[in-house]
Structure formats: C-alpha cells, structure tokens
Amino acid sequence: MKIVKTVQEMRQLSERVKIHNKSIGLVPTMGCLHNGHLSLVHKARKDCDIVVMSIFVNPMQFAPGEDLEKYPRDFDMDRRLAKRAGVDVIFYPDTKHIYAKGFFTFVSVENMDKIWEGKTRPAHFRGVCTIVGKLFNIVDPDIAYFGQKDAQQVAIIKRMVGDLYFNINIVIAPTVREKDGLAMSSRNKYLSSEERKAAQVLYRSLHEAEKMIKNGEKKSDNVLEHMRDVIKKEKLAHLDYVGIVNHEDFSSVSEISKTSLIIIACYIGKTRLIDNFGLM
Numbered sequence: 001m002k003i004v005k006t007v008q009e010m011r012q013l014s015e016r017v018k019i020h021n022k023s024i025g026l027v028p029t030m031g032c033l034h035n036g037h038l039s040l041v042h043k044a045r046k047d048c049d050i051v052v053m054s055i056f057v058n059p060m061q062f063a064p065g066e067d068l069e070k071y072p073r074d075f076d077m078d079r080r081l082a083k084r085a086g087v088d089v090i091f092y093p094d095t096k097h098i099y100a101k102g103f104f105t106f107v108s109v110e111n112m113d114k115i116w117e118g119k120t121r122p123a124h125f126r127g128v129c130t131i132v133g134k135l136f137n138i139v140d141p142d143i144a145y146f147g148q149k150d151a152q153q154v155a156i157i158k159r160m161v162g163d164l165y166f167n168i169n170i171v172i173a174p175t176v177r178e179k180d181g182l183a184m185s186s187r188n189k190y191l192s193s194e195e196r197k198a199a200q201v202l203y204r205s206l207h208e209a210e211k212m213i214k215n216g217e218k219k220s221d222n223v224l225e226h227m228r229d230v231i232k233k234e235k236l237a238h239l240d241y242v243g244i245v246n247h248e249d250f251s252s253v254s255e256i257s258k259t260s261l262i263i264i265a266c267y268i269g270k271t272r273l274i275d276n277f278g279l280m
Contacts, residue, residue: 001083003090007098007138010091014052014140022049026141028132031055032072032186033081036176040145041085043173052139053082054091056098060106061127072189091139098134107133109156109163112250116263117152117274120240128153129160136166144168149175149183151261151276152250159249175275181207183275190271198236199268205230205242206277209262213279218256220244231266240265240272247278 004010017024025048027040037053044051055078062068075092082090106126112118113125136144146154158170176184181203182196191199205227212223224242231239245252247261262277 001079001087001090003079003092005092005094005097007093010052010089010093010138011140013089014138017050018140023142024048024050024052024139026135026139026144027051027053027087028135028144028146029053029055030057030071030186031078032074032189033078034176034184034186034188036147036149036184038081038085039176040147040173041082041087043171044143044145045086047143047171050088051086052089052091052141053087054093054135054139056091056093056131056135058098058127058131059095060099060130061121061124063121063123066121067187067190072186091135098131106130107160107164109159112152112156112159115250116241116243116245117265120265125153125156129156132157133160133164133166136161136168141168143171145171145173147175148172148278149185149275151247151263151278155248155250177203183273185273187271187273191268195236195269195271198234199271199273201231201234201237201268202264202266202273202275205264206262206275210277213256220252220254220256220260223256223262227262227264236268238267240267247280 025044027044029037057071059068107129108126118125154172161168161170180200182199208230209223209227217223227242231237242264243252244260244262247259253260258280260279265274
C-alpha cells in the first residue's frame with residue numbers, strides 16, 4: 001500500500017494507472033475508520049483495479065464552534081485498517097496542498113444545501129462539494145463510493161456530478177450499523193457509556209416509523225409525530241430535526257411513497273448524530 005501526500009504525486013499516479021487502462025475506485029473519508037468505511041473499500045475492491053482512499057479532515061465543512069479541533073484522528077490505525085481491507089493507495093494530503101494560499105473558489109448546490117443539514121450547519125455542504133470536487137479532479141476516479149448514512153450529502157454530490165458533467169459513477173452503499181442498530185459513525189466515540197445507550201433512540205424511532213408505514217400509514221405528519229414522541233422519552237436526547245422527504249431533492253412530502261426517505265438528526269448530550277431510513 002502506497003501513501004501519497006501531494007496533489008502532484010497523486011495526479012501522476014492516477015495518470016500511470018489510466019495509461020494501462022486500469023480503473024480507479026475512490027473512497028473519500030476523514031479518517032477514524034470504522035466498518036462503514038471498510039464496507040466501501042470492500043465494494044471498491046470488487047469493482048475496480050486500484051482502490052484509492054483519501055483521508056483528509058476538511059476544515060471547510062466545519063462551522064465555527066463545531067468539532068474540527070477535537071475530531072478523532074488516528075492515522076496509524078487508519079493505515080493498518082486500510083491495508084487490511086485492500087486499499088492500494090492512501091491519499092493523505094496536508095491542508096496547504098488542498099487549500100493553497102489565495103484559495104477563493106467554492107462549489108455549492110443551491111437550495112438543497114440550505115435545508116435540513118444545511119440549515120443547521122450553514123456552509124457545510126459548500127465545503128463538502130468543494131473538497132469532493134477537488135478529490136475528483138486530483139484522483140480522477142472511475143467510481144466513487146459513499147455511505148447511505150449521510151443521505152443528504154449523497155443526494156447533493158449526485159446532483160453536483162450530474163450538473164457539472166463529472167465522468168464518474170457514484171455508488172451508494174447501505175448504512176452499516178452496530179448490533180443495537182446505531183449507525184456507525186466516527187462521532188460515536190464522543191459518547192459516554194450512558195449516552196451510547198441513549199443513542200439507540202435514533203434507530204428505535206426509525207424502526208417505529210417503519211412499522212407504522214408497513215401497517216398502512218401514509219400520512220407523514222402522523223409518522224413524524226410518533227417519532228417525536230419516541231425521542232422525547234429519552235432524557236439525554238434533544239431533537240434537531242426529523243422529516244420525511246423525497247430522496248432525490250430532499251423536499252418534504254406529505255404523502256409517503258416508495259421514493260420517500262425518513263431523516264433524523266438528534267443531539268445525544270453534546271454529540272450530534274444523524275440517521276435515515278429509505279422505503280425503496
């Protein structure tokens with residue numbers, strides 16, 4: 001496994017791969033790897049000749065007061081896990097290589113980046129689209145892999161790829177969960193043992209919603225009201241938002257259909273967690 005730290009070296013490596021007509025799969029991450037990330041690697045390993053994982057904690061997607069400084073970092077562990085999973089190249093650039101002095105160009109997907117996650121975290125998706133666009137240009141992958149847990153991010157990236165004619169296939173892998181249903185996330189490490197138990201309420205509320213819908217409920221308001229009631233019963237939980245949306249543009253829907261997506265963001269103590277459940 002090779003570790004690449006500069007844009008120039010990464011571009012040169014990708015060019016050599018393409019000259020030999022080999023395909024590149026990209027798994028973008030911010031490190032602190034868990035089984036969710038590794039499931040993307042396993043998928044890329046089956047699909048592509050060369051698997052590149054980027055590890056970069058992107059400052060542009062953190063708002064002032066968010067957890068940029070304390071975001072968990074353990075490159076030595078990440079390197080071991082990536083190698084074991086079958087990664088060929090880790091692209092591990094320094095911030096100065098990604099955002100050079102005088103950097104003023106950003107990418108944003110209007111409207112979709114102002115709702116739900118975008119409302120709570122202004123400029124977050126601008127930061128996401130900018131770094132993902134940069135990675136696409138630097139690595140030049142044939143396929144890029146993302147997890148369904150970050151559902152709005154996935155929808156926005158797919159829209160960006162379509163609107164800007166990136167010649168890249170986007171593959172979305174299912175959310176990987178702990179045994180109790182909690183979606184795997186790097187931020188789960190922030191939770192105390194009591195908070196970790198309380199965090200199960202996110203999945204529990206989604207499971208309750210799923211049962212209602214399977215029993216014939218089609219009104220979004222009724223399902224959302226029940227989900228809020230479930231969350232309220234957990235004393236350590238503070239709901240940010242819960243919604244039922246169209247999975248492509250994240251507009252709210254009043255009638256539930258197979259294209260609907262249930263989304264939730266909730267604070268457990270000081271840790272903000274997100275999750276979702278698709279009906280397709």
